Amino acid sequence: MGALTGTTVLEIGGSQTLYAGKLLADQGADVLLVEPLEGHESRRIPPFAPDASGDVTSISFAYFNGNKRSAALPLMEPPGLGAFPRLIDGADVILAGGRPSDITRLGITPTSLPERTVVTTITPFGWTGPYAEWLADDLTLSALGGLLNMGGYHDGRPLKVPGLQSYVAAGIFGAIGTVAALIEKETTGAGQHVDVSVHESVTMALENAAQFYDFEGTVRRRHGGSQVQAARGAYRCRDGYVYLMAGVRAEAKFWRKLLQWLDEESVPGRGVLSGEKWLQRDYVESEEAKELFHEVFSAFCAEKTQTELYTGARSRAIPLAPINDLTAVLDSEQLAAREFLRRVPREDWPHGPVTAPGAPYRMSATPWDGSYSPPALEVASTGPTERDGDRRPQVVDGMEEVRP
Amino acid sequence: MSRRPLSGLRVIDFCWVGAGSYTTRILADLGADVVKIESGKRIDQIRLSAPFKDRVPGVNRSGYFADRNSGKRSVTVDLKAPGARDLVLELMTTANIVTSNFSPGTMVRLGLGYEDVRRQRPDVIYLEMSMQGASGPESSQVGYGMTIGALTGLQYLVGEPGRPPTGTGTNYPDHVPSPGHAAFAVLSAVMHWRKTGEGQHIDLAQTEATAAVLGPQIMAESLGIHQVSEDNVNPDAIFHDVVRTAGEDRYLAISVSDEAQWQTLLSVLDLEAGPVARAGTVEERSAVRGLLESRTLTWDPYLLMEELQRRGVPSGVVQNARDVIVTDRQLAHRGHWARLPHAEMGECLYNVLPFRFSRTDVRPTVGAPRLGEHTNEVLEAAGWSADEVQRLTEEGVLA
Numbered sequence: 001m002g003a004l005t006g007t008t009v010l011e012i013g014g015s016q017t018l019y020a021g022k023l024l025a026d027q028g029a030d031v032l033l034v035e036p037l038e039g040h041e042s043r044r045i046p047p048f049a050p051d052a053s054g055d056v057t058s059i060s061f062a063y064f065n066g067n068k069r070s071a072a073l074p075l076m077e078p079p080g081l082g083a084f085p086r087l088i089d090g091a092d093v094i095l096a097g098g099r100p101s102d103i104t105r106l107g108i109t110p111t112s113l114p115e116r117t118v119v120t121t122i123t124p125f126g127w128t129g130p131y132a133e134w135l136a137d138d139l140t141l142s143a144l145g146g147l148l149n150m151g152g153y154h155d156g157r158p159l160k161v162p163g164l165q166s167y168v169a170a171g172i173f174g175a176i177g178t179v180a181a182l183i184e185k186e187t188t189g190a191g192q193h194v195d196v197s198v199h200e201s202v203t204m205a206l207e208n209a210a211q212f213y214d215f216e217g218t219v220r221r222r223h224g225g226s227q228v229q230a231a232r233g234a235y236r237c238r239d240g241y242v243y244l245m246a247g248v249r250a251e252a253k254f255w256r257k258l259l260q261w262l263d264e265e266s267v268p269g270r271g272v273l274s275g276e277k278w279l280q281r282d283y284v285e286s287e288e289a290k291e292l293f294h295e296v297f298s299a300f301c302a303e304k305t306q307t308e309l310y311t312g313a314r315s316r317a318i319p320l321a322p323i324n325d326l327t328a329v330l331d332s333e334q335l336a337a338r339e340f341l342r343r344v345p346r347e348d349w350p351h352g353p354v355t356a357p358g359a360p361y362r363m364s365a366t367p368w369d370g371s372y373s374p375p376a377l378e379v380a381s382t383g384p385t386e387r388d389g390d391r392r393p394q395v396v397d398g399m400e401e402v403r404p
Numbered sequence: 405m406s407r408r409p410l411s412g413l414r415v416i417d418f419c420w421v422g423a424g425s426y427t428t429r430i431l432a433d434l435g436a437d438v439v440k441i442e443s444g445k446r447i448d449q450i451r452l453s454a455p456f457k458d459r460v461p462g463v464n465r466s467g468y469f470a471d472r473n474s475g476k477r478s479v480t481v482d483l484k485a486p487g488a489r490d491l492v493l494e495l496m497t498t499a500n501i502v503t504s505n506f507s508p509g510t511m512v513r514l515g516l517g518y519e520d521v522r523r524q525r526p527d528v529i530y531l532e533m534s535m536q537g538a539s540g541p542e543s544s545q546v547g548y549g550m551t552i553g554a555l556t557g558l559q560y561l562v563g564e565p566g567r568p569p570t571g572t573g574t575n576y577p578d579h580v581p582s583p584g585h586a587a588f589a590v591l592s593a594v595m596h597w598r599k600t601g602e603g604q605h606i607d608l609a610q611t612e613a614t615a616a617v618l619g620p621q622i623m624a625e626s627l628g629i630h631q632v633s634e635d636n637v638n639p640d641a642i643f644h645d646v647v648r649t650a651g652e653d654r655y656l657a658i659s660v661s662d663e664a665q666w667q668t669l670l671s672v673l674d675l676e677a678g679p680v681a682r683a684g685t686v687e688e689r690s691a692v693r694g695l696l697e698s699r700t701l702t703w704d705p706y707l708l709m710e711e712l713q714r715r716g717v718p719s720g721v722v723q724n725a726r727d728v729i730v731t732d733r734q735l736a737h738r739g740h741w742a743r744l745p746h747a748e749m750g751e752c753l754y755n756v757l758p759f760r761f762s763r764t765d766v767r768p769t770v771g772a773p774r775l776g777e778h779t780n781e782v783l784e785a786a787g788w789s790a791d792e793v794q795r796l797t798e799e800g801v802l803a
Contacts, residue, residue, distance in 0.1 A: 003592035003599075019617075023585075027592045046639060047624040047631075059627070063619040110762070126760070129737035134713050139636065139644055140720030143657035146728040148646070150573035151562050157646050158655055158722050159562050161572055162634045168617045170758065172584035177759040179591040180409040180434050184764055186598050187407075193762035200740050200758030205572070205579040208455060209725035210741075211467030214753040215455040219724045221653065224563065224570025234559075234568035241568045243554035245547070281454070314545045321551035323569050326625035329557045329615060337540035340612050344623070355626035360581075360616035361589040362537075365604035366596050372623075 002028020003366040007182065009093040010034060011068065012081060012106055015042045015164065016097035016122040016198055018064035019171025024093070024178065025067035026359075026370045031095075033068045034087075036075050039377045040065075045164070054348030055376035060164075062346075063356060066372035080107030092191075093178055094119045099134075100127050110193035118181040118191040122167075122174045126197035136198070141166045145202020150209065153225040170201040229284040230293035231258060234323060237301040241323040242309050244297070252279045257318050262300065269296040330355055344372040408435025408764055413594065416441060416492075416499040417476065418516075420448040422549060422578035423610055424505030424533055425472040427586040432475035433757050433766050434591075436501070439782055440476045441492065443483065444775060444803055451775065457749040463775045464748040470772040474744065474754050479783070480776035485801045489515040493524050498786055500597070501529045501590060507546065508538045518605050527603040529593040533586050537609030549575025552582075556614045561621065563633050577614040585613040635686065642666045645689065646722055647696045649705040655722035656705045658696075658712065665717045672711055673699040706731070729753070744771035776802075 005028035011021040012034040025031040033040060045060040056062055075081060081088060088094070094113065096103045100123055110119045110127070121127060124136035131144075142148040142160050152159035177194040185191050203210075209220040227233035231254075232247030246254040255278065262270045272292050277283045284290075301309060306322035313320035322328065335341055344354040359368030410431060415438040417428045425448075432438040442448050447463060450472060456465040479495075481488050493516070496502060502521055504511050511517050511532065518530045532538060535547045536555075550571070553559040559571030589606045597603055615622065621631045638644035643660040660666045670677060673696060684692075700708060705721045712719040721727065728735055735741065742754045756767050779802050783793050796802045 003596040023588055044640075045620075047620060047629055049627060050629070059623045060620040063623060125734050126738050129734045131734035135716065135718035136720065137638075137659045137718055139638070139646075139659050140657045140718050143646065143655075143722040144720040144728075144732070144734075146723045146725060147572060147574070147576075148657065149655075149722050149724045152570055152573070153564070153567065156564070157636075157648070158657075159570065160634065160636055161558065161576075162561050162631070163618055163621055165617065169580045169584070172580060172588065173758050175588050176430065176584065176591060177757075177761070179588065179595060180766075181761065181764075183591065183594055183598065184409040184761075186595075188763075190763060192764065194759050195762070196759040197738060199734060200738060200756075201580075203728055203735065203740060204755055204758055205574065205576055206725060206728070206755075207574045207579060208453070208468040208471070209574075210729055210753060210755070211471055212455045213725040213729055215457055215467045216459060218455075219726050221724075222570070222573055224573055225567050234570075236568065243551055243559065245550050314542065317544075317546050319545075319547045319551050321545075321547060321554040323554045323559050324557050325560045326557045326618070326622055326631050329555075329622060330626055332555075334536055334540045334542035335612070335615070338537055338609065338612070340609070340615070341622075349627065351627045353626070354623055356623045357612070357616045357619050360585040360608070360613045362607040363589055363593060363604055364606070365602055366592060 001366065002026070002369055004029035004179070007092045008032070008090060009095055010081075010087060010091040011095045012108065013096045013103055014098035015045065016124070016167050016170055017095045017174065018042055019168045020120065020122060020174035020178065021068060021095055022064050023171065023175035024095075026368050027366060028369060029093075031068040033065055033070045034075070034081065035070055035072045035377065037072050039072070043377065049349040049351070051350050052348055053350065056348065056374055062372050062374050065374040067370055068374065070375040070377070072377060075106055078105060078107065080105060082107035088117075089114065092118060092182070095122070095174070095178065096120070097122045099123055100132055116185065116189060116191050118178060118185060118194065120174050120178045120181070120194040120196060122170050122196045122198065124197070125199045127193075127195040131199070138164045138166045141198045142202055145199050145205075146209070147202050147205050150220060150222055151224070152222045154221070154223050155225065156222075158222065166198050166202050169205065170196055170198040173201050173204070227290045227294060230278070230289040231255060231284070231297070235298055235301045237304055237306055237309055239305045242301065242306055243321055243323055245319040247284055254318055255279065257316050261312065261316050261318065262296070265300065267296060267300045269299070272296060342370070346372070406765060408766055410434045410436040410594070413437070413500045414439065414498055415501040415503060416496055418502070418504035418506065418511070420505065421450055422472070422575060423582035423586070424503065425450065426579060426583035427531075427533065427590070428476065428503050429472050429474060430583060430587040430757065431501070431590065433768050435766070438476040439778070440473065440478045440773065441481050442478060442775065443480050445482045445484070447775070462748070467749075467752060470746065470749065470752045471754050473772040474768040475770050476773055477778035477782055478773035478776055479779045480803055482800060482803045483514050485799070485803070487796070487799070488801050491796070491801060492516060493520065495783075495786055496521050496528070497524050499525060499528060501531070501594075503531045503533075503590075505533045508532070508534050508543045522603075527597060527601055529590060529597060529603045529606070531586060531590055531606040531608065533582065533608040533610060535609070536611050538607045549578035552577040552610050552614050556611050557618055557621070557631070558614060561618070561631060561633055564635070569633070577610055581614040581617050582608070582610040585616065635689070637689070643669070643692065645693060647693055647700045649700050649703050649708060651705065654705050656700065656708055657720045657722055659718040668715050668717050669712065672708075672715060672717075675699060739767070742768050744768060746771045747774060
């Protein structure tokens with residue numbers, strides 16, 4: 001049993017909500033994804049499973065919605081979901097994505113819902129404000145939120161992380177806000193509007209950049225392809241790159257351990273790295289220090305593989321890691337030992353077996369209970385599938401008559 | 405402070421540095437009484453990390469620390485001093501939630517493991533969030549958000565062929581995936597506790613919480629579709645990238661999904677119908693960017709954004725830290741930034757959680773604590789006398 005077993009969630013609208021709905025479903029909530037008749041937009045989000053034989057081809061759709069039920073409803077004309085009062089009345093939580101006007105057009109107005117309902121809206125910019133109705137996507141929101149500016153090379157343009165990360169971030173915060181509102185409701189009996197902004201969710205990720213501007217007036221820039229300071233950056237090794245984070249921060253212990261390692265390996269040029277100046281922020285951030293360190297450490301790395309460097313760093317408690325591609329992630333001994341990755345049974349995707357992330361947390365009393373068997377859009381007419389009988393789309397409120 | 409969702413719940417918090425402290429900061433904003441157990445003998449590194457107020461280092465002067473620790477109370481205990489363990493265990497009888505992000509085994513070695521605490525407080529919610537989880541051959545590895553990003557593929561997925569991958573350029577896992585999943589797990593545990601009276605143990609591996617945000621990409625890789633940097637491409641879009649504008653290091657992100665928007669963009673930029681970008685090759689995309697930049701380089705990025713938005717083309721300035729604090733009208737309208745007083749730093753800048761509740765205000769109202777600011781207050785409220793507190797301070801237990 002999950003912590004949210006017995007909680008019913010109606011998820012509707014744009015893809016901003018997908019990860020929030022997944023988090024709630026994986027803790028036991030009964031999440032019903034309300035789709036327009038042509039299917040939720042996330043059925044068309046890449047990447048796609050090649051040569052898929054069934055209705056579900058979007059891998060993203062399977063990942064985000066695999067633990068939800070689905071109902072395809074005619075929502076194009078107002079009152080939208082308002083035409084299905086039993087659905088609204090039966091929901092503890094309404095989770096809606098898109099711009100405020102998109103959401104109200106779907107028949108969701110936070111102030112007109114029953115008092116006990118928690119309504120979580122995940123909108124590009126929040127429910128109100130000068131940008132509230134602006135057009136936006138993952139790229140423009142990553143830009144406006146301030147994170148995009150820090151990704152990419154020091155001599156190049158800003159580069160974005162794949163995978164709708166701004167929506168995932170807002171989904172995480174949306175799930176947090178939703179459960180907090182449910183806890184509050186346990187006390188007061190009243191639900192409320194949890195108004196989540198994707199834009200602000202991105203701004204949560206600026207690390208210390210905002211405080212650097214506030215205190216020092218400095219604006220952090222991209223530093224990809226260069227060292228932030230000596231011993232802090234990506235270094236080429238025999239079979240790829242490693243990331244080292246032994247630059248001097250608050251304490252010098254990692255720097256000392258690193259020097260000890262270089263001593264043990266009799267690394268040429270190691271002597272250059274001696275002296276107290278290497279413990280001063282101003283010096284390790286100087287071009288001279290970065291160049292001197294880079295020369296010595298890169299020559300050391302060039303002889304070794306990612307695994308050799310990672311193993312050596314681990315035994316010495318130095319923060320260094322291989323810059324893994326996802327095949328290396330799939331092959332990780334650590335993730336295997338913890339049984340993190342799950343085999344997903346999908347006969348409709350011929351190039352499998354499919355492997356997917358499992359629990360992002362391990363809870364002893366209410367364990368994660370994920371699934372990657374999303375509903376096909378049109379299964380309702382053919383009955384339950386063999387694999388996962390109760391995950392088929394639900395036909396609700398006499399919808400049989402209305403469906404085309 | 406008015407009622408909040410976690411009002412009445414106490415967190416005894418051993419978290420330090422990045423992701424852990426951000427987790428309990430979320431709990432503090434949601435109303436929990438977060439008592440941060442720290443020590444002058446082994447200072448939270450972030451207290452000693454730049455930026456500092458007036459650029460003067462000091463344990464109570466870091467803006468980096470402040471943003472991660474608003475609304476908490478600080479109690480200094482030297483966990484290695486004789487008697488410290490008993491004191492902390494007794495304090496834990498008042499705790500609903502215990503949190504830490506040390507290397508696996510540290511809490512057990514301190515005599516403060518889940519079983520130790522559960523004897524004092526059978527219904528405790530006990531969160532441990534180490535880098536790679538409590539078990540497995542690599543569980544002892546130390547790391548930061550950047551190395552977590554490297555291990556999990558996040559960093560690999562941003563960059564150009566032949567150059568080292570760049571990732572987000574930040575310790576991203578520390579700010580969203582790890583604290584976010586951890587806070588969600590704790591809140592779920594609180595829900596369960598409210599219904600059943602039962603506590604539980606939570607083991608969060610920060611690497612796993614980060615891999616979870618790359619779910620579709622990991623699944624695709626397992627199907628043999630090798631995942632590489634997108635180079636800002638969206639295969640469904642006509643144009644989906646950033647272009648340079650007037651100003652130093654200034655870019656505007658533009659996302660054109662249909663022919664009408666593309667024509668509008670060309671018209672705003674006073675360009676003849678140019679080549680259509682689509683996914684194309686690197687060179688083709690670069691040529692289209694070049695064409696657009698021949699005009700955008702003379703545009704102020706904000707004016708161009710406003711004009712494109714007015715005409716229905718999604719766009720957003722690639723904002724930097726100054727922009728989001730000073731320029732962004734939307735963040736200002738939303739009250740995203742809070743400025744809260746601090747006894748040593750004066751006013752300090754804090755992110756507000758990215759949601760507003762209609763009934764319950766969850767904005768932070770109290771800034772970060774000074775080191776040990778609340779030692780006396782917390783212990784005396786929990787039953788220690790002022791004399792005992794003074795004795796324990798002199799003996800170096802409360803230090």
